């Protein structure tokens with residue numbers, strides 16, 4: 001029997017006990033959609049967009065973009081494709097299935113990175129794989145649905161173009177030279193999540209509260225479920241057709257010397273509709289030369305002293321994974337602050 005939630009949850013009437021979150025990790029009261037989270041039109045005047053993005057990154061660490069250059073048809077096709085993928089017969093999904101995620105180029109796993117070690121599981125399945133350069137990765141991708149490699153390959157290229165434009169806008173807002181983020185954004189991976197219908201959203205969670213460890217993430221979503229924590233409160237992210245949710249990871253907070261925020265977020269479950277999200281993650285490479293990361297020197301001044309130490313990304317990732325695995329170990333940033 002496969003452990004994938006998408007393969008056993010259809011029609012279940014109650015949440016199995018190893019999916020019941022302890023009270024402090026449950027979703028709590030319904031969280032409304034927050035209309036203050038900026039939705040930025042990338043066709044607007046450049047200097048206006050730079051200011052809007054800068055403000056959004058300072059206040060929320062998250063914003064949405066529309067008219068970003070990735071076509072509406074392509075985005076719609078991707079949503080259909082992934083929903084189809086997660087609804088394939090289990091034997092097709094087992095081809096890429098892994099009991100735990102340990103850095104494989106492509107893996108379909110359920111809940112967190114190591115199911116067997118978890119006390120309580122999340123109500124989600126995840127398909128994760130590398131994307132750049134394409135030819136290094138496509139052979140490990142699913143070949144069902146049959147259009148997968150072709151469609152996802154074309155999408156990865158378009159998302160990369162958009163991502164680099166947005167990183168340039170962020171760099172400009174911070175006063176950094178063009179291309180500042182080149183080395184720390186070269187790695188591109190997709191993390192696609194599927195959250196099946198859940199019989200009791202008050203008990204189970206899609207993903208617990210976390211901050212992405214990478215530089216920046218671009219997410220497509222079809223249903224409500226994603227929430228952002230700001231000033232101790234949860235805010236709902238509106239699913240806007242053809243928009244990307246852009247959220248900042250720890251690396252942008254550190255490189256910006258704390259001028260930008262990273263986004264702490266989570267996903268709640270839903271009893272009326274299954275939810276698919278398509279995430280593209282950009283960050284430093286773990287397989288090429290070791291990448292040294294730290295606050296940009298242009299952003300360290302006498303009035304803005306260096307807030308974080310410099311480090312190797314691979315060391316950061318080890319610490320991040322420990323902080324995720326061991327409850328109560330605090331946030332990974334604590335040991336990087338000066």
Ligand code: OGA
Pocket residue numbers: 191193207212219221226265266267277279
């Ligand atoms: C993630 C994540 C959000 C979503 O995979 O890191 O936060 O909506 N996903 O699935």
Ligand code: NI
Pocket residue numbers: 210211212265
């Ligand atoms: Ni995330």
